[in-house]
Amino acid sequence: MSRPTPTRIVTGLWFAATVIILVLGFHQAIFVAPMEATMGNVQRIFYYHVPSATAGLIFPYVNLIGSLAFLYWRRRDPLKALAADALALAAAEVTIVFTSIGLVTGMLWGKPVWGIWWTWDERLTTYLLLWLIYVSYFVVRRLSSTGQTQTLAAILSIFAGIDVPIVYMSIRWWRTQHPSPVFFGGPDSGLDPSMRPAFFLNFAGWIMWGVFITAFRYALERRRQVAEQNAALHAIEASLEIPHQ
């Protein structure tokens, strides 16, 4: 193991902090927080569903910013563009993971509480759309020819960024069934103080985990890019060494 650099120290500390917060959050969510009056213990999934769903809405914007940065630097500074694309890719993968978890936990929560697995209101539909669009993002990345991959994926990311708010608004006009927001919904809403530690610990923990995984995936992708560049350089140099007759 090489000498610990500042980056590694920070990464290690972040990871340790995340794990500690998640463990404390688990303890709070499952054992300490009181049982909810109407829903019972099923409500505890809320402490995992809301952070995952929120993370699933933050990381697409990281992807969008990375994609825009890629398109901006594409011709001006290719090395920076490459780093921006690595960030976009990492954020997209993390988006799909958190969105999938959000969808599944939502369904698991919905069936016992609402009696239905799914409904086509604006939040769920937009969320499903987000998931579908990012899956298509990966299909584009996989199927496109090398050299074009990053540009096409960046363009799709822009379309996704424009489309998702439009989906939200159009389906909102259509119908609404999701429970009203817990925090900003009005005088009766708001989280009971005894539930707050569980919620905030899990919220912070899962967002921190998302940041950690994104950074990890970003570093992995950067190493892959550097290895690819080195291999290309090696091939070019080898081709220059062909002896002349």
Next chain:
Amino acid sequence: MNYLGHVLNHLRKDLRLEWRSRDSINGMLFFSLLVVVVFSMAFDPTASASRQIAGGIVWVAILFAATTALNQSWTRELRNDVMDAQRLAPSPASALFLGKALANMIFVLAVEAILAPLFTIFYNLHAVGPGWLLALIMPLGTWALVVNGTFFAALGIRTRNRELLLPLVLFPISIPALLAMVQATTGVLTAELDSIQLYLWVKVLISYDIIFTTVCLLLFETVLHAE
């Protein structure tokens, strides 16, 4: 030559090429007819509720038919290095896109002109609401599908499995437009929506069209020069 001249040139070129082989239009027509028949088997058109679902079925049929045409709309640019010639040509890239999108629009509208009477016959439809509004809704909805479809078909020119990529990318992005066009069409056919809601869906369609046409025009140059 001004921008409009370039667009018309590209449009004329595509129309002429299509007229010579008529592949796209014939394929689309027959495909739409088959879709109508299949849906008539799946959803009984004689039932009283058929008016409720007819709007959705029409647009799904048009969506599938348009996808088959859009997939091949760029293949004619692949032979003989035509794409390189397009990149070198002095016309702006967005003129190429607009010309092709308009050509695709004309093809799909031609298919709709045949499909709509067929639907009316098979489903015994007559619009209970303002039927003239359909003359506005059909082109708006078709443009929403065609403009994004032409763009994503161009996105997929050099991908392997090109035909699979277009629906995978197009359908999620088109969901708001699909919702608006189906709601508007059903509203006209069944007259169950009051006029405010109906015009709301038409406005959603118009805004979707404007937003995505602008985005596609702005980003097409990047796609053309993606390599």
